[in-house]
Amino acid sequence: xxxxxxxxxxxxxxxxxxxxxxxxxxxxxxxxxxxxxxxxxxxxxxxxxxxxxxxxxxxxxxxxxxxxxxxxxxxxxxxxxxxxxxxxxxxxxxxxxxxxxxxxxxxxxxxxxxxxxxxxxxxxxxxxxxxxxxxxxxxxxxxxxxxxxxxxxxxxxxxxxxxxxxxxxxxxxxxxxxxxxxxxxxxxxxxxxxxxxxxxxxxxxxxxxxxxxxxxxxxxxxxxxxxxxxxxxxxxxxxxxxxxxxxxxxxxxxxxxxxxxxxxxxxxxxxxxxxxxxxxxxxxxxxxxxxxxxxxxxxxxxxxxxxxxxxxxxxxxxxxxxxxxxxxxxxxxxxxxxxxxxxxxxxxxxxxxxxxxxxxxxxxxxxxxxxxxxxxxxxxxxxxxxxxxxxxxxxxxxxxxxxxxxxxxxxxxxxxxxxxxxxxxxxxxxxxxxxxxxxxxxxxxxxxxxxxxxxxxxxxxxxxxxxxxxxxxxxxxxxxxxxxxxxxxxxxxxxxxxxxxxxxxxxxxxxxxxxxxxxxxxxxxxxxxxxxxxxxxxxxxxxxxxxxxxxxxxxxxxxxxxxxxxxxxxxxxxxxxxxxxxxxxxxxxxxxxxxxxxxx
Amino acid sequence: xxxxxxxxxxxxxxxxxxxxxxxxxxxxxxxxxxxxxxxxxxxxxxxxxxxxxxxxxxxxxxxxxxxxxxxxxxxxxxxxxxxxxxxxxxxxxxxxxxxxxxxxxxxxxxxxxxxxxxxxxxxxxxxxxxxxxxxxxxxxxxxxxxxxxxxxxxxxxxxxxxxxxxxxxxxxxxxxxxxxxxxxxxxxxxxxxxxxxxxxxxxxxxxxxxxxxxxxxxxxxxxxxxxxxxxxxxxxxxxxxxxxxxxxxxxxxxxxxxxxxxxxxxxxxxxxxxxxxxxxxxxxxxxxxxxxxxxxxxxxxxxxxxxxxxxx
Numbered sequence: 001x002x003x004x005x006x007x008x009x010x011x012x013x014x015x016x017x018x019x020x021x022x023x024x025x026x027x028x029x030x031x032x033x034x035x036x037x038x039x040x041x042x043x044x045x046x047x048x049x050x051x052x053x054x055x056x057x058x059x060x061x062x063x064x065x066x067x068x069x070x071x072x073x074x075x076x077x078x079x080x081x082x083x084x085x086x087x088x089x090x091x092x093x094x095x096x097x098x099x100x101x102x103x104x105x106x107x108x109x110x111x112x113x114x115x116x117x118x119x120x121x122x123x124x125x126x127x128x129x130x131x132x133x134x135x136x137x138x139x140x141x142x143x144x145x146x147x148x149x150x151x152x153x154x155x156x157x158x159x160x161x162x163x164x165x166x167x168x169x170x171x172x173x174x175x176x177x178x179x180x181x182x183x184x185x186x187x188x189x190x191x192x193x194x195x196x197x198x199x200x201x202x203x204x205x206x207x208x209x210x211x212x213x214x215x216x217x218x219x220x221x222x223x224x225x226x227x228x229x230x231x232x233x234x235x236x237x238x239x240x241x242x243x244x245x246x247x248x249x250x251x252x253x254x255x256x257x258x259x260x261x262x263x264x265x266x267x268x269x270x271x272x273x274x275x276x277x278x279x280x281x282x283x284x285x286x287x288x289x290x291x292x293x294x295x296x297x298x299x300x301x302x303x304x305x306x307x308x309x310x311x312x313x314x315x316x317x318x319x320x321x322x323x324x325x326x327x328x329x330x331x332x333x334x335x336x337x338x339x340x341x342x343x344x345x346x347x348x349x350x351x352x353x354x355x356x357x358x359x360x361x362x363x364x365x366x367x368x369x370x371x372x373x374x375x376x377x378x379x380x381x382x383x384x385x386x387x388x389x390x391x392x393x394x395x396x397x398x399x400x401x402x403x404x405x406x407x408x409x410x411x412x413x414x415x416x417x418x419x420x421x422x423x424x425x426x427x428x429x430x431x432x433x434x435x436x437x438x439x440x441x442x443x444x445x446x447x448x449x450x451x452x453x454x455x456x457x458x459x460x461x462x463x464x465x466x467x468x469x470x471x472x473x474x475x476x477x478x479x480x481x482x483x484x485x486x487x488x489x490x491x492x493x494x495x496x497x498x499x500x501x502x503x504x505x506x507x508x509x510x511x512x513x514x515x516x517x518x519x520x521x522x523x524x525x526x527x528x529x530x531x532x533x534x535x536x537x538x539x540x541x542x543x544x545x546x547x548x549x550x551x552x553x554x555x556x557x558x559x560x561x562x563x564x565x566x567x568x569x570x571x572x573x574x575x576x577x578x579x580x581x582x583x584x585x586x587x588x589x590x591x592x593x594x595x596x597x598x599x600x
Numbered sequence: 601x602x603x604x605x606x607x608x609x610x611x612x613x614x615x616x617x618x619x620x621x622x623x624x625x626x627x628x629x630x631x632x633x634x635x636x637x638x639x640x641x642x643x644x645x646x647x648x649x650x651x652x653x654x655x656x657x658x659x660x661x662x663x664x665x666x667x668x669x670x671x672x673x674x675x676x677x678x679x680x681x682x683x684x685x686x687x688x689x690x691x692x693x694x695x696x697x698x699x700x701x702x703x704x705x706x707x708x709x710x711x712x713x714x715x716x717x718x719x720x721x722x723x724x725x726x727x728x729x730x731x732x733x734x735x736x737x738x739x740x741x742x743x744x745x746x747x748x749x750x751x752x753x754x755x756x757x758x759x760x761x762x763x764x765x766x767x768x769x770x771x772x773x774x775x776x777x778x779x780x781x782x783x784x785x786x787x788x789x790x791x792x793x794x795x796x797x798x799x800x801x802x803x804x805x806x807x808x809x810x811x812x813x814x815x816x817x818x819x820x821x822x823x824x825x826x827x828x829x830x831x832x833x834x835x836x837x838x839x840x841x842x843x844x845x846x847x848x849x850x851x852x853x854x855x856x857x858x859x860x861x862x863x864x865x866x867x868x869x870x871x872x873x874x875x876x877x878x879x880x881x882x883x884x885x886x887x888x889x890x891x892x893x894x895x896x897x898x899x900x901x902x903x904x905x906x907x908x909x910x911x912x
Contacts, residue, residue, distance in 0.1 A: 039870055041683050049640045132650045137640025139647070157650060215684050231685060231693070232870060233767060233862030281765055281860045285749055289757040289764040477637040477875045484636060484643070498641075517642040 025269030026239030030594050032273045035281040035290065037301040039232035042215020044207075045198040046128040049137030051496075054197050055587040059237055059276070061200025061220035064096050064122060064179070065191055067500075067584055069591050070250040070258050073395055074500035074584045076191055080117060080201070080221065084191070091186040091538070094194070098122070098177040103242050107219045109209035117221050119179035121201040123171045124164060127152070128202070131162035140516075141193050141498065146170035147182045164204070188538035192499035197586055223271040223590040235278040237589075239271050246270050248578075248591065257580065264593070265578040271590035291571060297594075298579070300570040306384050310569065324574030324598070329567055330581040333395050333497035335388045335505065336563040338371065338458075339520040340364050341489050352439055353489060356524075359434055361558060362421040367441070368407045368561035369414035370461040377564055380453050385564035391505050391551055393565045395583035397539040398502020398547050405562060406555045411464045418465060430468040442489040444472040444479055454492055486514065486521040492563070493519055500584045501539065502547055506531055509554055520559035527553045575599035601903075605896070612892045616672075619888040624668050627877050628661065634681055634875045655681060668881065677882040682874040687882045690867060697767060698863030701779045701855065702848045705786040710841055713791055717798030721806055722825065732795070739792035744785075748858045751785050765860040782859045786852060797840060801833040808832070834905045842898035846890040850883060 040053040045061055048054070066079040078084060082097040102117040104110065126146070129139045130153030144150060147170030156162035172180040183190060193199065200220060210217040218226055223243050228236035248265045252258030279296075281287045284304050291299040302309070309320050309327075316327045340353040353364055377385045389405045392398045422434030433439045443458050445451040455471050462469045474482065482488050498504050507513055510531050511523035530550045537543040554560060568581055575598035578591055635651040636643070652658040656667060671677045677687035720729045756764045762781040768774050805811065806829055814824045849864060856866040864883070871879035902909045 042685075047684065133654075135638060135647075135651050135654060137638065137643075140640070140642035157646070212679065212684050228769075230767075230862055231683065231690075232867060233860070279766060279860055282866075283858050285752065286765045286858050286860060289752060290766075293757050293760070293764055295764055295766070475632060475875075477634060478632045481633050481636040484648075495641075513642075516644055 025245050026271050026274040028239070028274035030273045031275040031277055032298070032589060032592075032594075033277050033279070033296045034298050034589075035279050035287050035296055035301070037280075037282055037284075037287065039280045039282075040235065043218035043226070044134075044214040045125070045200050045202060046131075046134045046136045046138075047215060048198075051586065056226075056235055056237070056278070057200065057218065058197040058222075058586045059224040059589060060218045060222045060226065061197075061202065062102075062117075062222045063195050063197070063199045063201075064098070065195040067195065067582060068250060069582060069585075069588070070253050070255075070261070070580060072253050072255070072583070073397055073399075074582070076195055079195075085194075087188075087191075089182075091188045091190070092183045094181045094183070094190060096122070096179045096181075096194070098179065100177060102221050102244055104203050104206075104219055104221050105225045105240055105242055107203075107206055107209075107217075109203070109205040109219070115203055115205070117201055118176050119173045120176070121203060122179050123168075123173050124204050125199070125201050126171060127162070127164055127168065128207070130156070131164075132157050132160075133162065138196075138198050138498075141196060141198075145183050145185075145187060145190065145193075147184055186536045188536075189499065189501040189503050192501050195584075196499055224276060227275070233280055237276040237278075239274050243271075255580075261578050261580055264595075265591070268593060272593040273589060276589050291573075294573065297573050297576055298570060300568055302569065302571065303382065303384055303566075306382050306569060309571065312383060314567075320571075326572040326574065326576065326579075328570035328572065328579055328581055330570075330583070331386055331394050331565050332568050333393050333500065333583045334494055334565055335391060335393050336492065336494040336565070337388070337391075338368070338490065338492050338561045338563060340367075340559055341486055342520050342522045342557075342559050343486050346487055346489060351489060352433060353441065356557065359421040359423075361556075362417050363423065364558040365407065366414035366417045366423075366465055367462065367467065368558055369409060369417070370411045370465045371458070371561055372409050372461060373563055374409070376454070376457055379457070380450065381564065381566060384567045384569065386567070388562040388565050390547075391509070391554065391560075391562060392502040392547065393497070393505070396497055396500050396502055396505065398506075398544055400544060400548060403548060403551065406552070407558065407561060411461075414465050418467075423467075425466050429466060431466045438468075440468045440470050442470045442472050444474060444482070444488045444491045446476050446479060447473045483519050484515055488519075491519070497584065502543070503535060506534065506547060506550060509550070509559065522554075522557065522559035524553055524557055527557075573599075601900075605900075608896050608899070612889075612896075615892060616885075616888060619885065620669065620672060621665075623881055623884045624665055627881060628664065631877060632875060633657065634877065637875055638681060671881075672885055677878050680871075680876050680879055682871075682876045687878050690879060691864065691882070691886070694862060694864040694867045695849070696771075697774065697861050698850075698852075698856070698865060699848060700771065700774050701782050701786070701861060701863065702852060704775070704779070705783045705790070705852075706841070706844060706848070708783065709787045709790040709794060710837075712787065713794035713798050714837065716791070716795045717802055718825065718830075720795070721799045721802035724803060724806075733799075736792040736796050739788070740796070744789045744854055747785050747789055748854060751781065751788075752858060755784075756781055765858070767860060767862055778859070778861070782852075782855045782861065786855055794840070798833070798837055801836045802829060805829045805832045831905060835902050835909075838898055838901050838905065842894045842901070845894045846887050849887055849890050 036052040038052055041048050041050050043056050045057050062080045064081040065076050068075040068077045080099055080102055082099050086095040098119050104115045128134055129136045129142050130149055148168040149170055152166055170182040206219045207214055223240055224237040225240045227238040248268045248270055252262050287299055288302055288305050290296045309317055311317055341351055343351055343354045345351055373387050390400050390403045423431040425431050431439050445455055459469050508517050509522050511528045514521045527550050530546050534543050534546040575595045577595050578593050635648045638651050639647050679686055720732045723729050756762045767778050814828050853865040853869055856863040868883050
């Protein structure tokens with residue numbers, strides 16, 4: 001009896017020492033000061049969708065899988081899973097083993113008991129996306145994928161109650177640490193959804209305890225926990241003392257800067273930074289002055305001011321470089337594009353740019369050829385973007401760096417094309433439709449300054465080919481509503497990667513996604529067939545070949561004109577070390593450190 | 601007096617009803633459908649319908665209006681559509697920072713403007729009067745945005761006298777560290793128009809017969825100005841100050857935004873950007889009620905300042 005007690009005490013002490021050692025990894029004297037330019041909405045992974053909330057969620061909640069910090073393109077690695085999933089049944093079944101001994105941070109909802117992370121937590125967290133009460137903006141990631149889950153969601157919409165205890169055939173938990181997911185169809189990219197930042201595990205007790213206010217009570221297992229939260233103003237995170245810890249051990253990639261990062265960080269216990277203090281600062285001038293004065297340690301939301309600190313060649317201006325300020329530069333995993341509504345009619349009115357006839361394709365092609373993307377990058381982006389040639393941006397599986405779009409800026413040929421297909425100019429200098437009726441392109445945008453600059457570029461482009469343009473202004477929510485109903489003729493849009501997989505971009509042109517993400521309402525039998533085939537294939541040369549064919553088909557029909565992908569310029573104080581922007585992870589706080597000597 | 605107050609309060613009901621109808625129909629017809637915004641990047645019609653049902657915007661107009669009236673009667677405007685935070689909590693937590701900046705700003709501005717106006721009115725036509733008036737006219741012509749940008753750059757960044765932006769955890773820290781620069785900017789912006797306005801109030805009184813009579817009786821200039829002129833000029837000054845009071849509730853949008861003060865003004869801007877109607881509707885109603893109450897208080901103050909005023 002006595003021996004048993006002693007043994008238990010010894011084990012308890014050992015566990016305490018181990019936990020203490022893990023908590024010791026973080027240096028509480030180090031506080032990273034950063035800003036968000038837009039206020040967060042909350043930290044319930046199922047209920048939010050904004051980028052800024054996602055950064056905090058990623059630091060607090062853990063997914064089964066995550067990404068290697070340095071590997072490019074993004075490479076999946078286990079997080080709370082023991083290893084990468086076992087993929088069987090032609091990518092229809094994914095089996096994950098959850099690591100034992102991972103605990104949630106203490107919370108009154110656990111009633112004083114330590115709460116271990118289990119496979120059931122992940123099953124519960126996935127189910128929450130389908131609970132109508134949560135109005136989850138990212139439910140689409142899981143919709144139509146897991147056997148039986150959509151049906152449970154549909155039942156909840158009818159009854160008004162989601163039954164979390166109901167068995168879902170596609171979410172199998174054979175034991176405490178095993179999660180087996182059965183998909184309706186083969187999906188080789190599903191692991192990326194599991195690694196998505198909103199797929200972190202929440203504890204059912206916590207969610208039930210806080211009811212409607214789960215956005216303010218994030219309780220996770222990750223490297224940080226919420227210390228102070230003043231909504232829309234200040235978010236303070238502190239290193240989670242219960243975090244199991246990990247050692248910085250990433251291999252350098254092809255980027256020469258990787259070696260320096262490895263030399264600075266290798267072997268350090270993570271997280272090193274003890275606190276992260278986030279201030280919501282909407283105004284660019286305030287963020288810039290705060291960084292310049294040293295009130296913040298890192299800042300990237302300074303597009304308007306990039307000519308101030310950066311030369312045209314993308315390097316820091318000498319007065320900043322001489323002070324030791326650092327610049328981390330990467331292209332965001334996004335594309336921007338102009339789209340045409342491909343339907344023959346908008347409501348009950350004929351759509352001059354819609355349809356698949358040769359003269360309609362010629363019109364869209366001519367407009368696309370008249371748009372000078374270089375001007376957009378120079379004027380609107382202030383040089384902080386690269387031209388997009390392919391619908392999948394750099395850093396995303398499926399991107400083809402060698403691909404060149406067949407649509408080039410050539411107003412002369414654009415004019416000739418319109419002449420050839422019967423779009424003759426009238427006495428007012430503007431072209432008419434081939435049947436002689438008036439031709440007016442209605443371009444929709446928001447009433448913002450940056451949108452007005454875009455309007456002017458479009459107007460100038462269309463004037464150069466004699467096409468009359470009408471600008472239609474709507475507030476953003478109204479534009480989205482009209483867009484989802486295929487009621488806009490032409491608009492600029494953008495898409496940033498949810499997962500680092502090409503499918504996330506190619507689905508934007510898939511016919512059945514009309515009224516959802518396919519805002520051009522494009523429907524091509526050839527494209528759809530190729531897309532459906534691509535979905536059943538893993539990332540690789542074969543799928544990339546299909547992506548190239550799909551892109552050529554898109555160019556032939558011209559529902560889109562691809563525009564650009566923007567740079568992200570991260571400015572850092574001289575003492576910040578170990579930073580490299582990851583294409584998918586929302587933040588890198590746990591992987592970086594301060595050089596104490598430089599900071600002094 | 602009591603009867604007057606009760607009558608005035610009774611009269612606020614039809615006014616408030618008018619405001620309620622105006623706000624409701626404005627937001628219902630012009631505000632747009634928030635469901636598409638809340639639905640996220642990809643959504644299907646079923647999800648849109650589910651969101652509309654949860655927000656209650658799928659109900660008939662009269663039912664929505666009734667819900668709105670009940671919310672006003674109970675003071676419970678529900679939760680923010682964007683964050684699920686209780687609207688009442690939003691006001692309670694954001695009111696403090698707004699008042700921390702705006703109350704001292706209003707007090708300092710009023711005291712300085714009265715003193716300056718009194719001085720220049722007393723020396724009307726002198727070089728001092730002209731210099732002050734020209735300075736006020738020029739100062740008034742410059743946008744508040746310019747003041748904010750220049751002062752933030754010079755005083756906070758260049759000279760380092762204040763933090764560029766931010767907000768702390770305690771009242772003293774916020775008032776003495778983070779609010780000073782916003783208050784200075786606010787006072788400078790308000791001082792010019794208020795000085796000009798109050799000067800005209802004083803000039804109106806200084807030229808009155810009773811002032812000449814008081815001087816003829818041999819009263820000191822101090823007594824003439826600070827007692828006789830001041831009391832009579834107080835009524836329009838009180839009116840002007842009371843008009844500004846409801847503004848404390850909505851904060852100072854630009855000041856709060858540039859200096860990262862977590863006040864109501866910033867929250868209102870955010871709510872507009874997010875189409876967060878429960879918050880916008882609550883703000884509008886609160887401000888309408890505050891305006892009516894401060895109007896009543898102004899009338900009562902008239903009586904206190906000048907017993908000749910009859911409240912009918």
